[in-house]
Amino acid sequence: MKKQAISEPAHLAVDLKELKLPSVLSHWARLAEEALRTRQSPQEYLADLMHVEVNDRRERRIARLIREAHFPVLKTLDGFDFAAQAALDREAVLELADARFLAEHHNVVLIGEVGTGKTHLAIALGLSACQREHRVRFFTAAELANALVEAKEQKKLARRLEQLARYELIVLDELGYVPFDKLGADLLFSFVSRVYERRSLIVTTNLPFARWGEVFLDATAAAAVIDRVVHHATLLKTQGESYRLKDAKRRAPRKSRAAAS
Ligand code: ADP
Ligand code: MG
Numbered sequence: 001m002k003k004q005a006i007s008e009p010a011h012l013a014v015d016l017k018e019l020k021l022p023s024v025l026s027h028w029a030r031l032a033e034e035a036l037r038t039r040q041s042p043q044e045y046l047a048d049l050m051h052v053e054v055n056d057r058r059e060r061r062i063a064r065l066i067r068e069a070h071f072p073v074l075k076t077l078d079g080f081d082f083a084a085q086a087a088l089d090r091e092a093v094l095e096l097a098d099a100r101f102l103a104e105h106h107n108v109v110l111i112g113e114v115g116t117g118k119t120h121l122a123i124a125l126g127l128s129a130c131q132r133e134h135r136v137r138f139f140t141a142a143e144l145a146n147a148l149v150e151a152k153e154q155k156k157l158a159r160r161l162e163q164l165a166r167y168e169l170i171v172l173d174e175l176g177y178v179p180f181d182k183l184g185a186d187l188l189f190s191f192v193s194r195v196y197e198r199r200s201l202i203v204t205t206n207l208p209f210a211r212w213g214e215v216f217l218d219a220t221a222a223a224a225v226i227d228r229v230v231h232h233a234t235l236l237k238t239q240g241e242s243y244r245l246k247d248a249k250r251r252a253p254r255k256s257r258a259a260a261s
Helices: 012-018 022-037 042-069 090-096 118-131 141-153 157-164 182-195 209-216 219-231 243-260
Strands: 107-112 136-140 169-175 200-205 233-238
Touching: 012 022, 022 042, 042 118, 042 136, 090 118, 090 233, 107 118, 107 219, 118 136, 118 169, 118 200, 118 233, 136 141, 141 157, 141 169, 141 182, 157 182, 182 200, 182 209, 182 219, 209 219, 219 233
Parallel strands: 107 200, 107 233, 136 169, 169 200
Antiparallel strands: none
């Protein structure tokens, strides 16, 4: 079929730039040609064109949210081998992926030994929240404690806490791996108190609650944190051997046979 030439109306490009409609700018001509070819009505053409802009804009927004979340790597629930975590409540995890827990200021606590997929799950749930257009920020607990200490030293603590309160979900990874100093512990405690019932947290830890006192250097503070975080929380336990180790062992036999021969 003969392709009809579409000439660009004067001012269109300038107007679209002014209106910040980049996807309309890059797609109007192609869709106009298609509309002529398929005898699409002007109103259908307009609707399709607007739809492209809306979809692209949403994708750009999600990409920005994912960048701003500072995930150390990207992990998904699709990439999580639930068979390797038989005791983990798969349904509960999948339900959290719809991110509705954010509206209820609900928390998630992931407890388990090293290498059992806590960080993977925390990132995957955070990513899922970004894809539903929520503001998320990932920190290791040590990073956040250091950031708060630094902000306090620069007399910018109030402003930093205000910035953090704009996130709907904060992932606090690896609580318990590194003990904080007293100031870090106190500031982290006041952060948790502040977000309590206003925002959501996903906390990952290798320590059972009974040992959180070691992290906060104070049994009373620890009890208060546990009380606040766990009050509205889904508790998920991961267990078993380190997935990395298991993965390595699964690959190893070939190598060791080769080595033995
Ligand atoms: P943790 O935070 O509990 O120490 P990670 O989430 O960092 O463990 O897991 C270690 C590595 O193993 C990561 O690369 C992670 O993606 C992978 N992993 C762990 N458990 C699983 C699983 N059940 N399915 C797929 N990958 C997993
Ligand atoms: Mg981890």
